[in-house]
Amino acid sequence: MATVGLNFGSATSGTGFDVSTTVSSILAIQGAIETPWKNQLATLQAQDTVLTTLGTDLSTLTTSIQSLTDITGVLASKQGSSSNTNVVALASADATATAGSHTVVVNSLATTASEYSDLVTDSSAVLSGSITIAGTTITIGSSNNTLASLAASINAADLGVNASVITDSTGSRLSLVSSTGGSAGQSLISGISGSLTYTTTSNTTPATLDLNAGQTGVNASLTVDGVNISSATNTITGAIPGVTFQALATGSSQIAIANDNSSVESAVSSFVTAYNAVIKDINGQEGNDATGAAEPLYGSPTLATVQSQLQSALSGGGGSGSITSIAQLGLSVNNDGTLTLNNATLDTTLNTSYSDVAGFLQNSGSFGQTVSSALNNLGTQAPDGLVYLAQQQNTSEEASLNASITKEDAVLATQKISLTNELNTANQILQSIPSQLNEINEIYSAVTGYNNQNG
Known part of the structure; x- marks a missing residue:
C-alpha cells in the first residue's frame, strides 16, 4: 500500500503542515479499494443502457409481427x-x-313517416286538449301549452317520435317524425290521435289544431x-x-x-424495420468502441441467444399452400443479418396467393407464429424474458456493489474525522516547538547567565 509523507520542513520552523491535504491523500489511498467496484458498476450501467434499447426494440418487433399474425389484423382488412x-x-x-x-x-x-299540425300564425297562441301517441296520452296544461313546450313534453315521454317546431315566414307548425324508418315507423305515426285547440290574445274563441299526414314511411x-x-x-x-x-x-x-394490399405491405415493412433495429443493436456490440474498449455487451450470451433464436425463427415455421419461405414475401437476408423487402415481389404474391400469405403468417406452427413464440421468450416481459432476466441480474449486482461502496464511504467518513483530529493535534505541537525552544533558552540564560544572542 502507498504511504503518505508529512512535508513540514524543519521540525523547529513552526510552519507545521497542511492537515486537509494530508487527510485527503491518506483517504485517497484507502479509498482505492472502491475503484474496482465503481468500475464494475459503470460497466453494468453501460450494459443496462444497451439492454434497455434492445428491450424496447424487441417490444416494437413483437408489436409489428402481431399486426400480421392477428386474424383480425391488417390481413383481414x-x-x-x-x-x-x-x-x-x-x-x-x-x-x-x-x-x-x-x-x-x-x-x-326508404322514407321516414311524419305528421305535422296546422299552421299557427300568432306567437301568442295557447294550446289546450290532449294528444295520444303509442297509447300514451299527453294532456296539455300550463307547463306545455305552447308548440315548443308541447314538443319538449312529447320528447321527454320517449314515445318513439321526434317532436319539433318548424317555423317559416308564414308561422309555426308542430312536426312529429317517427324515430323508426320505413314502414314500421308509418304504423306509429298513423296511430297518433288528438284533440287540440288553441286561443290567442286577439281571438279567445278556441280554434281547432288538426294533425296532417306528412311523409309516408316505406x-x-x-x-x-x-x-x-x-x-x-x-x-x-x-x-x-x-x-x-x-x-x-x-x-x-x-x-x-x-x-387491402397496401396495409399489409406497410405492416411487413414495419416488421422489417423493427427486425433490423434489433439486429443492429446486436451488431453494435461486436468489437471495441472508439476508445478501444470492448463494447458493454461484447461476448454477451444474452445477445448471442437473441441473435440465434431470431435467425432460427426466420427459417422456421411451416408453409401454407404455395408459400413456403420468406423469399416469396419479398424478404431477403443481408450479410449482416438484417432484412431487405422487395415490395414488388410482395405485391405480386398478395395478388396471386393472398390466403396462402395469411396462412403462412397466422396458421398454427406457421412462420408468423414461430417468430411470435421466439419473441415471447426474448424481451423484457416478466418473469422469464431473456432481456428481463439479464436486467434483473445486473440490478442485483449493482445493488450489492452500491451497498459495498456505501459501507466503505461510511468507514472513510469516520476515518476522516479521526485523522483530522489526530493530525490537527500533531500540527499544533509542531507549530508550538519554536515558542517552547524560546522558553527553554530563556530559562537556560536565567540559570547560567549566558546570553545566547551575544554568543
Whole structure:
C-alpha cells in the first residue's frame, strides 16, 4: 500500500503542515479499494443502457409481427369501391368481408313517416286538449301549452317520435317524425290521435289544431346480386357479409371488395424495420468502441441467444399452400443479418396467393407464429424474458456493489474525522516547538547567565 509523507520542513520552523491535504491523500489511498467496484458498476450501467434499447426494440418487433399474425389484423382488412357513387356509397368493409364484386340495384329509397299540425300564425297562441301517441296520452296544461313546450313534453315521454317546431315566414307548425324508418315507423305515426285547440290574445274563441299526414314511411327496395332486399333505412348492413353501404338514389352500381394490399405491405415493412433495429443493436456490440474498449455487451450470451433464436425463427415455421419461405414475401437476408423487402415481389404474391400469405403468417406452427413464440421468450416481459432476466441480474449486482461502496464511504467518513483530529493535534505541537525552544533558552540564560544572542 502507498504511504503518505508529512512535508513540514524543519521540525523547529513552526510552519507545521497542511492537515486537509494530508487527510485527503491518506483517504485517497484507502479509498482505492472502491475503484474496482465503481468500475464494475459503470460497466453494468453501460450494459443496462444497451439492454434497455434492445428491450424496447424487441417490444416494437413483437408489436409489428402481431399486426400480421392477428386474424383480425391488417390481413383481414378490406378495401371497397362503388362504380356509381351517386347511387350507392360504400360505408365500410370489415374483416368478415370477402374479396369479390356485387351488383346492387336500388328500386326505391326508404322514407321516414311524419305528421305535422296546422299552421299557427300568432306567437301568442295557447294550446289546450290532449294528444295520444303509442297509447300514451299527453294532456296539455300550463307547463306545455305552447308548440315548443308541447314538443319538449312529447320528447321527454320517449314515445318513439321526434317532436319539433318548424317555423317559416308564414308561422309555426308542430312536426312529429317517427324515430323508426320505413314502414314500421308509418304504423306509429298513423296511430297518433288528438284533440287540440288553441286561443290567442286577439281571438279567445278556441280554434281547432288538426294533425296532417306528412311523409309516408316505406322501406327501401333493392336487389343485391339478384336477391330482393327490403330495408327500413337507406344504410344497408348484412346484404353483403361484412359490408355496409348507403343507398342514395334509384339505379344500379357495382360494389367491389378487395384485399387491402397496401396495409399489409406497410405492416411487413414495419416488421422489417423493427427486425433490423434489433439486429443492429446486436451488431453494435461486436468489437471495441472508439476508445478501444470492448463494447458493454461484447461476448454477451444474452445477445448471442437473441441473435440465434431470431435467425432460427426466420427459417422456421411451416408453409401454407404455395408459400413456403420468406423469399416469396419479398424478404431477403443481408450479410449482416438484417432484412431487405422487395415490395414488388410482395405485391405480386398478395395478388396471386393472398390466403396462402395469411396462412403462412397466422396458421398454427406457421412462420408468423414461430417468430411470435421466439419473441415471447426474448424481451423484457416478466418473469422469464431473456432481456428481463439479464436486467434483473445486473440490478442485483449493482445493488450489492452500491451497498459495498456505501459501507466503505461510511468507514472513510469516520476515518476522516479521526485523522483530522489526530493530525490537527500533531500540527499544533509542531507549530508550538519554536515558542517552547524560546522558553527553554530563556530559562537556560536565567540559570547560567549566558546570553545566547551575544554568543
